[in-house]
Amino acid sequence: MIFTRLRLVLAALLLLLAAGGVFSYFKYKKFSAYLADQIGGQAAKKLGREVRVKSVAFSPLKGIVIREACVSRRPDFSKGEFFCAKKAVIRPQLTAMLRNKVYFSSVSFEKPALKVREKNGRWDFEDLLAFLPETDKGLYLTWNASELVLKDAYLEADLETSGLSLALENTNLKLEHYSAFGGNYGLKAEGLLKSAVKGKLLSAEVELEADINFDYGGLASTKGSLEAEKASYGEISLAGLRTNWALFNIRKPLAEKNYQVSLTAEHLLVPANGNKARDAVAEGLKLFSAAMGRPAPKITDMEMPSLSAAFSLDDSVLAVKDVSLRTNFLDLDAGLSINGPAKTSDTSLKVLIGQNKLEMSASGPLAAPEIKPLLSSTLSASFKAALAGAQASLLKIFPVTGER
Structure with a gap:
């Protein structure tokens, strides 16, 4: 029974x-x-x-x-x-279909090619945006696919106004939407970036990984990394670059923002032949060498074995820290912090040029920092002007002192 x-x-x-x-x-x-x-x-x-x-x-x-x-x-x-794909595979979500709604578990494209153009500030896909559902929420909240995949894609953008052309070749991309009721995404992408800038070819193998979170008002936070390898621009080459970021409270007032960014780069080579970067570096060397009482070294090819730096913004304190630069003509370690509410700053600098060494610090009010050791009035004025320029550039982007 x-x-x-x-x-x-x-x-x-x-x-x-x-x-x-x-x-x-x-x-x-x-x-x-x-x-x-x-x-x-x-x-x-x-x-x-x-x-x-x-x-x-x-x-x-x-x-x-x-x-x-x-x-x-x-x-x-x-x-x-405008757009082509060798194959597209679309998988609707059955539970949504039972409610007469359209939601996709997965949308994938094999060998897609997308070519967009900009002219006089207008994009050639603006007409397609009219077909998006009318809603008071952003697309990042109404996105109706759990997963979007591009395999071996070619993406191209021509911006006539700026004269910039960008292309991503052999691109693999995966965009995951973690919540059907919010804007939480995970993005992974890799490909070969190419661009023409001032008549020279820029290329690099790039890899991006990021978590991106939106609320009703827009982007709220993001955390991720970007790597570039085998980068070149004309005769300039860079073996590797990596940046990591964690940006929270993006849409909150400046005092509540919390940003952390780090950067590392390896094996940069800048040939001497007619390069403007070499001239800019030479001017900086003149200032350091004058403080040491030594003639500035001559620069031919510029080689940079390594560079690292970090940036932070927390509780209205702005900092560029752990700056470490190693080149074939100069070693530099530096740091700069600005306390917005107190309107003070602290700066440290160590420079080694050949056998000659310079150590400096500056601290106190932004308008009148105290520089140690004591320098001649001419050199002191030059360093104060350079420091004021660096601080002004940072405060223009992040006005933590409350002044614009």
Whole structure:
């Protein structure tokens, strides 16, 4: 008797699972057919652009599979391609579909290519923004995909106003939306960055990882890292660069902001031939060398084995600290902090040029810091001017003293 009841329960469960599977299958099929119909004509009419698709199919395991999809620039392909993808896989969330809502568990694109243009301050995709749902919430709160994936993507942006052109090649990107009711995201991306700046090619292998949190008003906090390797700009090369950040209370008043940023760089080479950076460094060396009573060394190729620095903003105290620079002509360690409410600053500087060493400090009121050791009036005025310039640059961005 017990075995008979158990068989009946198991049979009922299997029947429910089968019915659920069949129901899900037809629900997905219905959405797939609707999507194919939209792509086939309705979407193109609404977009005011041509849309081409090789095929739209449904897979019970993958979801809706769209092959070789392309969207033209306005009004048709005679103006070029705006977006293309070798394959797109869209998986709607069944529980949302049962409530007649559209939410996606996953949206992925293989070999997508997106090319955007800016002219006279206007982007060529502004017309597409009109199709976003009307809501008083930001897109970051109404984003309806748990996961967005780009595989081997090509992303290009041409900004005519600034003359800047950017491209990301061989890009892999994954954007995860952690909450259907909030703006919490995780982003991972890697690719080859290329750009033309003042007639020279800039390129670097980049990798980005970040957690990004939004509230109703906008960006609230972010934490992450960015790495660049094998970077070059014309004849200038950099083996590696890494920056980490943790930015909290971004939209709060300045006194409540809490920012921490660190930077490291390795093996920078700047050839001497006609490089403006070399001239700027030479001017700084003249000042340090004058304080040492020594002639400034001549600079040919500039080599930097390492650079590290950190920045913090907490409780209206602004600091650039742990600055450590090692080059083939100079070693430098420095730090600068500004106490906004007290309107005071503390600065330390250690410089080694060849066998010559200089150690300095400056502390006290921002307007009249005390420099140690005592220098000639000319050198003291030069260092105070340099320090005031650095402080003014920081306070322009973060006016912790309350003055602008």
